[in-house]
Structures are given as structure tokens and as C-alpha cells.
Amino acid sequence: MTNSDKFIKDIADGNTFKGDYITLGAAMLEGETMTNSYVNVPLKTMNRHGLIAGATGTGKTKTLQVLAENLSEKGVPVLLMDIKGDLSGLAKPSPGHPKIDERHEKIGLPFEPKAFPVEVLTLSEQDGVRLRATVSEFGPVLISRILDVTETQAGIISVIFKYCDDNKLPLLDLKDFKKILQYATNEGKKEFQDAYGRISTASTGAILRKIIEIEQQGGDLFFGETSFETDDLLRVDENGRGYINIIRLTDIQDRPKLFSTFMLSLLAEIYSTFPEQGDSGRPELIMFIDEAHLIFNEASDALLNQIESIVKLIRSKGVGLYFVTQNPTDVPEAVLGQLGLKVQHALRAFTAKDRKAIKLTAQNYPDTDYYDTAEVLTSLGIGEALVSALDEKGKPTPLAATMMRAPMSRMDILTESELASLLSQSKLAKKYNEEIDRESAYEMLNKKIEVAEAEEAKRKAEEEKEKLKRAESKRRTSSRSSRRTRQNPIVKVLSSPTVIRSVLGILTKMLK
Numbered sequence: 001m002t003n004s005d006k007f008i009k010d011i012a013d014g015n016t017f018k019g020d021y022i023t024l025g026a027a028m029l030e031g032e033t034m035t036n037s038y039v040n041v042p043l044k045t046m047n048r049h050g051l052i053a054g055a056t057g058t059g060k061t062k063t064l065q066v067l068a069e070n071l072s073e074k075g076v077p078v079l080l081m082d083i084k085g086d087l088s089g090l091a092k093p094s095p096g097h098p099k100i101d102e103r104h105e106k107i108g109l110p111f112e113p114k115a116f117p118v119e120v121l122t123l124s125e126q127d128g129v130r131l132r133a134t135v136s137e138f139g140p141v142l143i144s145r146i147l148d149v150t151e152t153q154a155g156i157i158s159v160i161f162k163y164c165d166d167n168k169l170p171l172l173d174l175k176d177f178k179k180i181l182q183y184a185t186n187e188g189k190k191e192f193q194d195a196y197g198r199i200s201t202a203s204t205g206a207i208l209r210k211i212i213e214i215e216q217q218g219g220d221l222f223f224g225e226t227s228f229e230t231d232d233l234l235r236v237d238e239n240g241r242g243y244i245n246i247i248r249l250t251d252i253q254d255r256p257k258l259f260s261t262f263m264l265s266l267l268a269e270i271y272s273t274f275p276e277q278g279d280s281g282r283p284e285l286i287m288f289i290d291e292a293h294l295i296f297n298e299a300s301d302a303l304l305n306q307i308e309s310i311v312k313l314i315r316s317k318g319v320g321l322y323f324v325t326q327n328p329t330d331v332p333e334a335v336l337g338q339l340g341l342k343v344q345h346a347l348r349a350f351t352a353k354d355r356k357a358i359k360l361t362a363q364n365y366p367d368t369d370y371y372d373t374a375e376v377l378t379s380l381g382i383g384e385a386l387v388s389a390l391d392e393k394g395k396p397t398p399l400a401a402t403m404m405r406a407p408m409s410r411m412d413i414l415t416e417s418e419l420a421s422l423l424s425q426s427k428l429a430k431k432y433n434e435e436i437d438r439e440s441a442y443e444m445l446n447k448k449i450e451v452a453e454a455e456e457a458k459r460k461a462e463e464e465k466e467k468l469k470r471a472e473s474k475r476r477t478s479s480r481s482s483r484r485t486r487q488n489p490i491v492k493v494l495s496s497p498t499v500i501r502s503v504l505g506i507l508t509k510m511l512k
Contacts, residue, residue: 004029007034007370008036011037011400014397015397015400016040017040017044017391019044019392021041022046022071023040023070024404024405026108028384028403038108042392044281044282045341047283047284047315048315048341050323050339051324051341052323052343053327053328053342053343053344053345053361055348056326057382058382059345059383060345062411063404064290065407066404066405066407068116068286069116069408072117072241074282075236075282076285077234077244077286078245078287078288079233079285079286080245080247081263081290082247082250083249084290084291085248085250086412087246088118089410089411090115090116090244090246090409091115091116091414092115094113094409095410103383104405104406107405113408114408114409117236118243119235119243119426120248121246121247121248123247124221126248127248127419128247129429130435131247131432132221132223132227132228133223134223134224135171135173135176135177138268140160140161142268142306144157146260146264147207147210147211147214148210149207149210153207156207160180160184163184169445170438170439170440172223172438172440173220173440174219174223175220178211179446180441181211219258222258222262224435224437225435225437226436230266259294260295263295268306268310270319274318276316277317283319286319289323289324295307296331297330308335312338329361336364341388341390342364344385344387346382358378361374365386365388366396368398368399370399371386373386376401384403386399386402387400388400
């Protein structure tokens with residue numbers, strides 16, 4: 001048996017599964033495509049997460065597109081984080097191209113242009129289905145980690161949430177959160193101190209500054225109602241194909257705090273609401289996070305720990321996370337070690353640091369008798385990648401340099417009119433795009449303060465009135481007393497003892 005024949009047999013044996021699977025392309029050896037030596041990924045293990053890495057322009061986005069299409073066809077819903085804004089073309093079929101035909105002839109797979117069911121979502125003011133969540137839904141622990149506060153400040157946030165729960169004050173948006181923080185150290189200072197202990201003004205001030213930082217990155221648009229229900233990510237169309245949900249993030253590349261906040265809240269909500277799947281044989285939802293370094297580079301230690309914990313636990317809910325980035329080193333080792341599928345496109349070795357990084361990257365892949373992995377990493381062409389997946393028993397499949405199949409959908413974005421047409425047909429847009437600002441903590445506390453101020457003003461007015469009344473009564477009493485003691489001068493003279501004696505003497509003489 002020749003080396004080529006042995007390679008074909010090893011690839012075939014390692015990529016033959018009993019259950020359903022996705023075909024990524026055909027294996028390559030020494031630059032030649034091995035027809036009918038397909039590189040497959042079993043659906044059963046796709047909730048074990050994955051990585052798509054490679055230098056700019058090597059085909060990462062197209063690999064993401066191929067995976068999303070094939071998952072959709074298998075009835076698995078997909079969520080894509082579209083940082084660069086180049087994935088909306090999934091809603092339209094590929095126009096075809098001679099180079100696509102040539103590629104698929106080499107691979108030995110037919111090419112059929114297709115459009116897929118797509119829902120366009122947005123965190124900002126861009127067109128799309130609005131994604132929102134309330135402050136209450138985050139809870140004190142998650143809010144504290146997002147804001148990256150101290151232990152003391154986290155304790156204050158817990159007290160704030162407890163007060164709102166006890167007093168039925170809904171915490172919906174950031175203005176609610178800011179208002180209750182201000183109230184705790186001003187108008188409600190005594191109330192808080194009596195019930196929960198003293199709250200430091202310096203601590204609430206520090207928390208408020210952290211909230212303003214989130215606001216400046218667009219958090220005021222994200223926090224509020226109507227809250228997005230994660231079950232709406234699990235829809236399938238009338239043909240049984242999973243919806244591909246595309247979140248437009250092109251305008252928040254410079255706002256990593258908002259991106260991290262959204263990602264963590266979404267993952268936490270999915271983990272808390274999705275049921276345990278066990279060994280179901282297929283994932284419930286696959287999420288692709290493009291430009292993943294935006295999450296990890298800007299995240300605090302607390303946020304990173306939370307992400308790492310969720311990555312480890314969320315696969316039991318049937319959810320797979322796929323990170324798309326230029327270099328595997330962009331992903332923390334604790335997360336990288338949890339990834340089952342790895343699709344590594346070409347890396348470029350321009351510097352000594354690049355060459356060192358390539359050697360480290362090569363060590364992340366299974367040993368193989370057929371490749372010098374580090375060398376292959378620098379020689380792969382566009383649309384070619386090293387692939388290692390997990391088989392149905394959870395063991396790595398043979399490492400294969402792979403010519404990837406082409407996307408069936410358009411490799412370009414929708415026009416404005418096409419996007420408008422797509423949104424006009426969206427059931428989710430009708431459900432979530434009406435902005436609601438119902439009475440919540442902000443309005444209720446303002447009313448409480450107004451009532452308290454009115455009562456205080458009334459009390460002071462009554463005290464002033466009573467004071468004036470007492471003063472008037474005292475004046476009248478003093479006036480009466482003064483009149484009694486003050487006599488007419490004539491009366492005073494006539495009533496003197498001398499005058500009385502004289503009058504009596506005269507009367508006595510007259511009687512004689």
C-alpha cells in the first residue's frame with residue numbers, strides 16, 4: 001500500500017460516522033486533493049465548541065459561512081456575531097462562479113446555490129431586530145462582574161437589588177439603576193441605613209462612574225424592554241431548516257465593553273433557561289463569535305472567569321461556541337483547551353515572533369505521519385485549512401489539510417433594499433422593535449420623592465401656621481393684660497387714698 005493509499009484509508013476510517021455529519025471538504029496530501037476522502041464533522045460533537053483561525057484573507061469567514069449553511073440544512077439554528085458586516089448574503093443564493101465549479105470538481109462534491117432562512121438582529125440603532133435585556137435580568141452578580149467593581153461595591157449593588165425586590169421597584173434600564181444609587185445616599189439615606197446599614201457615598205459614586213462608561217458605549221440602547229427571549233433563537237422554517245440569526249455589530253468594534261456585556265448576558269441567559277440535553281445526538285444551537293479577541297482583550301479578570309465557566313458548562317445545554325480569530329493565542333488557554341473542532345487556515349511568518357507563534361499553534365493539533373504541521377500552516381492556500389474534529393466517541397479525528405467547499409449562499413452583503421425587504425417580513429421585528437418605557441424604579445422613586453417633599457412642605461406649612469397662631473394668641477393675651485393694668489389719669493387721681501379721705505371728711509361735715 002502506497003503512502004497515498006494509506007492516507008486515504010486513514011482519513012476515510014477516521015471520518016466515517018454512524019450519525020449525521022457535515023462535510024467540510026476533501027483531504028489534501030502534498031498539495032493534491034484526494035477525491036472521495038472527505039473531511040466530516042459529526043453533529044453529535046458540535047456542542048463541544050470550536051475554533052476557526054488564520055491570517056486575514058485566508059478564508060475564515062467563508063468557513064464560518066459553510067458551517068452555518070450546513071447546520072441550518074440539518075435543522076440546527078445558528079447565531080452569528082457579524083463584526084465585519086459581511087455575512088448577510090446568507091439570505092440569498094450564490095450567483096455561482098467558474099472558480100467555484102473548479103474547486104468542487106477537485107473536491108468531488110456537487111455545488112447547488114441556495115438561500116437560507118435569516119434573521120437580522122442588532123444591538124444598536126442599525127436596522128434589525130432589537131436585542132434588549134433589563135438590569136434585573138442581569139442580577140447583582142453579573143452586573144458587578146461587568147462593571148468590574150470592588151468587593152465592597154459589589155455588596156452595595158446586592159443591597160440595591162434587595163431593596164428594589166423588597167419594595168417592588170422594577171430595575172429595567174440604566175436610568176433606573178442610577179436613580180436608586182443616588183436615592184440610597186440622598187433622599188433615602190435614613191431608610192437604607194435603618195434597613196440595610198450605611199451606604200458610602202464614595203462607593204455609589206464609583207459605581208455610577210462605571211455605569212456611565214457602559215452608557216457611553218451604547219449600553220442605554222441595550223438595557224430596557226422588550227427583553228429578547230432566547231427561545232426565539234431556536235426557530236426553524238417551514239422546511240425544517242434552522243434559522244441563521246445574524247447580529248450586526250459593525251458599529252460597536254470600538255465599544256468592546258458593550259460587546260462583552262451583551263455576550264456574557266446572552267450566554268448566562270441561555271445557560272439558565274435552556275434545559276439539559278444529555279446525549280441528544282445533535283446540538284440545539286451553535287454560536288459563532290467573529291473577531292473573538294474583542295471579547296478577551298478587553299475583558300476584566302472577573303469577566304474572563306465567568307466566560308471560561310460558561311464555556312465549560314454550556315455544552316450540557318446542547319450549545320456550541322465557535323471562536324473566529326486570527327491566531328489561536330487570542331483565546332485564553334482555559335478556553336482553548338475546551339475546543340473540539342479546530343479549523344486552522346494559513347498563518348504568515350514574517351518575523352521571528354510569527355515563527356514562534358506558528359510552532360506553538362502546531363502543538364495544538366494531533367500528531368500526524370503525513371504532515372510537518374508547522375510547515376503546512378505557512379503553505380496553505382486561500383480556502384484551505386488544517387482540520388481536526390472529535391469523532392462520535394470524543395476522540396480527535398486524523399489531522400487533514402483540507403480543500404474547503406464553497407458557500408452555497410452569496411459571498412457578499414445584502415443591498416439596503418434587500419435588507420429592508422427581509423426585515424419587513426420578520427415576525428421578530430414586529431415583536432421586539434416597539435420601544436417600551438413603562439413605570440419603573442426611576443419614575444416610582446421620583447414620585448416617592450415628590451410625595452415626601454410635598455408632605456414635608458405641608459408639615460412645615462402647618463408648623464409655620466401653628467407658630468403664627470401661637471404668636472397671635474400671645475399678642476392678644478398680652479394686649480388684654482396691658483389694658484387692664486393701664487388706667488386713665490383722672491381715675492387714678494380720684495381713686496387715691498388722699499382724695500377719698502378728703503371726700504369722706506366733706507361728707508361728714510355736711511351731715512353734721
